Amino acid sequence: MLRRIRTDAAGLLIALAVAFPLYWMVLSALKPRAALEAGDPAPFTLTPTLDSFRRVLLVDGFGQYLLNSVAVAAVVVTASTFCAFCAAVALTRYRFRLRTTLLVVVLIAQMVPVEALTIPLFFLMRNMGQAVPQLGLNHLGSLMLVHTAFAVPLAIWMLHGFVAAVPKELEEAAQLDGAGSLTFVTRVLFPLVAPGVVACSIFSFIMTWNDFLFAKTFIISAQENQTLPIALLSFFKPDENDWGGIMAGSVLMTIPVLVFFLFVQRRLASGLGGAVKG
Amino acid sequence: MGIPALPLRRPGGTASGRRRLEPWMYLVPALAVLGAMLVYPLYQLVLVSFFDYRQPQVTGAEPLRFTGLANYRALLSDPQFWEVLLNTVVFAGACVLGTILLGGALAVLATRLSPWVRTALFLAALGAWATPAVTGSAVWLFLFDPTLGPVNQVLAGLGLTEFAGHSWTYTKTSAFVLVASQVLWCSFPFVMITLYAGIRAIPEEVIEAARLDGASTARIARSVMLPMLRPAMTIVTIQSIIWDFKIFTQIYIMTNGGGIAGQNLVLNVYAYQKAFASGQYGLGSAIGVITTLLLLLITLAYLRALRRQGEVL
Numbered sequence: 001m002l003r004r005i006r007t008d009a010a011g012l013l014i015a016l017a018v019a020f021p022l023y024w025m026v027l028s029a030l031k032p033r034a035a036l037e038a039g040d041p042a043p044f045t046l047t048p049t050l051d052s053f054r055r056v057l058l059v060d061g062f063g064q065y066l067l068n069s070v071a072v073a074a075v076v077v078t079a080s081t082f083c084a085f086c087a088a089v090a091l092t093r094y095r096f097r098l099r100t101t102l103l104v105v106v107l108i109a110q111m112v113p114v115e116a117l118t119i120p121l122f123f124l125m126r127n128m129g130q131a132v133p134q135l136g137l138n139h140l141g142s143l144m145l146v147h148t149a150f151a152v153p154l155a156i157w158m159l160h161g162f163v164a165a166v167p168k169e170l171e172e173a174a175q176l177d178g179a180g181s182l183t184f185v186t187r188v189l190f191p192l193v194a195p196g197v198v199a200c201s202i203f204s205f206i207m208t209w210n211d212f213l214f215a216k217t218f219i220i221s222a223q224e225n226q227t228l229p230i231a232l233l234s235f236f237k238p239d240e241n242d243w244g245g246i247m248a249g250s251v252l253m254t255i256p257v258l259v260f261f262l263f264v265q266r267r268l269a270s271g272l273g274g275a276v277k278g
Numbered sequence: 279m280g281i282p283a284l285p286l287r288r289p290g291g292t293a294s295g296r297r298r299l300e301p302w303m304y305l306v307p308a309l310a311v312l313g314a315m316l317v318y319p320l321y322q323l324v325l326v327s328f329f330d331y332r333q334p335q336v337t338g339a340e341p342l343r344f345t346g347l348a349n350y351r352a353l354l355s356d357p358q359f360w361e362v363l364l365n366t367v368v369f370a371g372a373c374v375l376g377t378i379l380l381g382g383a384l385a386v387l388a389t390r391l392s393p394w395v396r397t398a399l400f401l402a403a404l405g406a407w408a409t410p411a412v413t414g415s416a417v418w419l420f421l422f423d424p425t426l427g428p429v430n431q432v433l434a435g436l437g438l439t440e441f442a443g444h445s446w447t448y449t450k451t452s453a454f455v456l457v458a459s460q461v462l463w464c465s466f467p468f469v470m471i472t473l474y475a476g477i478r479a480i481p482e483e484v485i486e487a488a489r490l491d492g493a494s495t496a497r498i499a500r501s502v503m504l505p506m507l508r509p510a511m512t513i514v515t516i517q518s519i520i521w522d523f524k525i526f527t528q529i530y531i532m533t534n535g536g537g538i539a540g541q542n543l544v545l546n547v548y549a550y551q552k553a554f555a556s557g558q559y560g561l562g563s564a565i566g567v568i569t570t571l572l573l574l575l576i577t578l579a580y581l582r583a584l585r586r587q588g589e590v591l
Contacts, residue, residue: 113546
């Protein structure tokens with residue numbers, strides 16, 4: 001009994017320590033600016049205020065960056081899930097040469113260090129911008145394109161398990177009922193794998209939302225097209241950091257990810273969540 | 279898509295030809311986007327690494343020159359490259375080891391906790407895991423801020439006055455340790471949750487039987503649980519190696535682009551700085567190729583491990 005209490009106490013202490021940075025983030029976002037600038041170390045505040053949030057959203061244009069991030073993530077989630085679902089259908093409901101090879105390629109593609117591709121992708125986007133400005137450097141289109149590609153391998157890998165789990169007999173039954181294969185895929189298969197689609201959309205979302213490197217590389221001078229991570233970084237100024245603002249921005253950026261994480265938490269242990277952190 | 283019902287029964291002919299083409303129709307979107315944004319850039323990366331490609335060549339002021347392995351030769355004879363490589367290996371190694379030890383220990387601890395404490399621990403871990411690298415780094419910089427950060431204030435308040443105004447990013451080791459602590463915080467939850475699931479999957483009877491045979495707890499952990507956890511261990515180890523080896527964001531933000539005089543550079547940040555800060559795109563690409571090859575080796579080890587566990591493709 002005593003031992004149990006001791007382990008529980010240890011576990012609780014560790015949980016508090018792990019949660020502390022997040023607690024401090026929220027707390028500092030709510031503390032008045034004067035207290036932060038005086039270096040108030042109190043682990044609580046009696047005068048919580050939303051001033052920091054108001055400051056970042058209204059003065060620093062954080063709302064625009066938030067919208068940019070949402071736009072990029074929304075397009076990436078839709079496009080990558082569409083590509084991945086189609087590919088998963090091909091890789092599971094058909095037997096053809098190269099099928100296994102393609103699956104191995106997908107698995108390897110998932111592990112390509114995309115960070116190493118910044119240089120060629122930078123030039124690719126520069127050239128693309130000369131043809132279609134919206135897809136070039138300094139535009140959100142460039143980020144949408146690369147992140148769709150980065151999200152597809154993991155999405156295929158996840159969805160192919162879901163699609164494979166739909167029994168073959170269902171397809172035959174649909175065909176006997178007169179459904180063409182496209183009708184079967186859109187009307188029967190897609191609704192059946194909806195949970196998988198949701199899970200893989202969330203992973204794509206998180207991957208895109210968190211991206212720092214490509215946002216930094218591609219959006220060079222177009223302030224209005226920056227995404228959240230870069231906007232947050234631009235709050236850092238030597239020796240006069242507005243910590244309240246930085247923490248409020250961090251809170252705004254963390255909340256969506258946290259919510260989605262709670263959604264997919266059951267799937268995290270299967271190892272798929274692994275590919276999300278970069 | 280006009281042909282209904284019939285193709286199922288009709289042998290040969292156009293229907294089976296269509297059947298052969300159909301998978302490729304479904305594959306077109308994914309293959310197009312992967313080809314354009316993953317395969318082609320990979321090819322370009324290798325290509326550029328064989329060229330003298332700097333700012334004058336980018337603007338077109340000077341012609342492109344094929345220089346073969348010159349970029350690689352320049353790298354391998356540059357002591358800074360070797361230092362960065364060593365930094366990367368030691369830093370990633372320490373992060374992987376730390377993550378697995380901490381995650382493993384907490385997974386074992388979690389099995390002995392009361393359910394509500396376990397839930398609290400898992401929720402906290404989930405929060406750490408979900409925090410984006412950028413915001414995690416920002417919070418860390420605030421916590422360890424020389425003058426306004428609570429860490430220094432508490433330490434100074436405890437009488438350790440040398441910590442008042444102490445900069446955690448000034449020396450190389452201290453900066454690396456600071457970044458590693460952030461990496462540890464956000465990556466141990468994956469290890470903990472995966473290993474916890476692994477431990478839970480071990481049948482109670484097996485451990486009971488070992489205990490009846492007189493095995494000690496330590497012996498059970500070593501001879502019964504560890505071998506049964508090997509599949510989960512392989513996955514978390516190799517995944518951790520892959521992430522920690524590729525770390526960019528945390529180093530870039532917390533050490534302000536690689537630390538004082540580049541003391542905290544790791545391969546990815548080094549390649550980025552060579553290319554985008556000093557305009558040596560050829561050299562940067564060569565670093566990218568080396569990083570990719572090193573990671574490919576690790577990935578192959580991962581695939582072999584998966585295959586040995588009988589994972590079906």
